[in-house]
Amino acid sequence: MNEFLLLALFLIGLGMVAIDKNIIKKVIGLGFMNNAVVLLFVIRGAGIGEKAAILATGTENIVDPLPQALMLTAIVISVCITALSLGFAYKLFMQFGTFDIDEIKTRLEHENR
Amino acid sequence: MKFREQAPGMAACLIAAMIMAPIFFLKAPWPVQLRDRYEAHTIEETGARNVVSAIYLGYRAFDTLGEAIVLFIAVLGTLHVMQQSSSNSKAELARWNQSRNASNGSTVRFITGKVGPIILVFGFYVMTFGYSSPGGGFQGGAVLASGIIFIALGYIRTKRTALKQMKDLHHIEVVSFVLLIAAFFSGIVVGTGFLANPFSHDDIQPVVFITLLNIIVGIKVGASIGLLAIAMYAGDIHE
Numbered sequence A: 001m002n003e004f005l006l007l008a009l010f011l012i013g014l015g016m017v018a019i020d021k022n023i024i025k026k027v028i029g030l031g032f033m034n035n036a037v038v039l040l041f042v043i044r045g046a047g048i049g050e051k052a053a054i055l056a057t058g059t060e061n062i063v064d065p066l067p068q069a070l071m072l073t074a075i076v077i078s079v080c081i082t083a084l085s086l087g088f089a090y091k092l093f094m095q096f097g098t099f100d101i102d103e104i105k106t107r108l109e110h111e112n113r
Numbered sequence B: 001m002k003f004r005e006q007a008p009g010m011a012a013c014l015i016a017a018m019i020m021a022p023i024f025f026l027k028a029p030w031p032v033q034l035r036d037r038y039e040a041h042t043i044e045e046t047g048a049r050n051v052v053s054a055i056y057l058g059y060r061a062f063d064t065l066g067e068a069i070v071l072f073i074a075v076l077g078t079l080h081v082m083q084q085s086s087s088n089s090k091a092e093l094a095r096w097n098q099s100r101n102a103s104n105g106s107t108v109r110f111i112t113g114k115v116g117p118i119i120l121v122f123g124f125y126v127m128t129f130g131y132s133s134p135g136g137g138f139q140g141g142a143v144l145a146s147g148i149i150f151i152a153l154g155y156i157r158t159k160r161t162a163l164k165q166m167k168d169l170h171h172i173e174v175v176s177f178v179l180l181i182a183a184f185f186s187g188i189v190v191g192t193g194f195l196a197n198p199f200s201h202d203d204i205q206p207v208v209f210i211t212l213l214n215i216i217v218g219i220k221v222g223a224s225i226g227l228l229a230i231a232m233y234a235g236d237i238h239e
Helices: A002-019 A023-045 A065-096 A101-112 B002-024 B033-046 B051-059 B061-083 B090-103 B106-128 B137-155 B159-190 B207-234
Strands: none
Touching: A002 A023, A002 B002, A023 A065, A065 A101, A065 B033, A065 B051, A065 B061, A065 B137, A065 B207, B033 B051, B051 B061, B051 B137, B051 B207, B061 B159, B061 B207, B106 B137, B106 B207, B137 B159, B137 B207, B159 B207
């Protein structure tokens, strides 16, 4: 069940990136895809063990801490990606006054002619 | 017409679904050997009770170094992109100041001034106790960044204050980045090796190194994300 939901989340994100015309919605789609992958890693790593990965005395049967540690960095990288792409979107908006990629394309062709 | 425009994107989604489905529905058992090793040896090797922070600051510190470099480059790139965006006339500046003054009223300033410092203290708590409780550098840094954004919402009323705050944050970020690299190289000076823990069990507990790195990473992440958010808030950032 979890995997179905995560695959659906990933595909919604990919669909937003591939189909939607609005740049801001594309950036949101990138965030969706990243969140789906992060959640998948954490859920798969938690498949073994039951306790959180904090070793008090006598703690046994912890979940695998490695996917969690890797996903920590992935989350920060996703913030970087979002910020950089929003910066480019802002620049495009300043240049063309719109977030619609079709309109930007027609204006570019119009300028080049 | 509408469908014809969307068809390639939908086809891409379908293909991606077929490629990704085996990865998402993998039934292979997750390997337990590494988990068992961490469970048995983490405390004696690094001194940290929180295995996750022991991994990203001890066993896989190289990962954290790469992440810090990526974050630094992303901040530089974003600032560079935002800087070139438009010209900055006097009328534009006045309009900016007026719009920001209208958007944050006295209520927002009052609340952010009271709650912001508490969020900052909580961020430092999450960083300092990251070795033995849920939390650590990255999480504390994110809390710190939200505190910085919170304070900036009430504090930034003119473009000049925004630019000054961004400059300060950038200095903090650069200094913490240099400190991080120095901490990673300190193992070479002592003789334990690159990225290794310079403190042995004899004089200083090795967990001191983890806590130190947690605080440095937290300040760096907090300053970077706060800087990015304020750059977005301030719009075009010509001096």
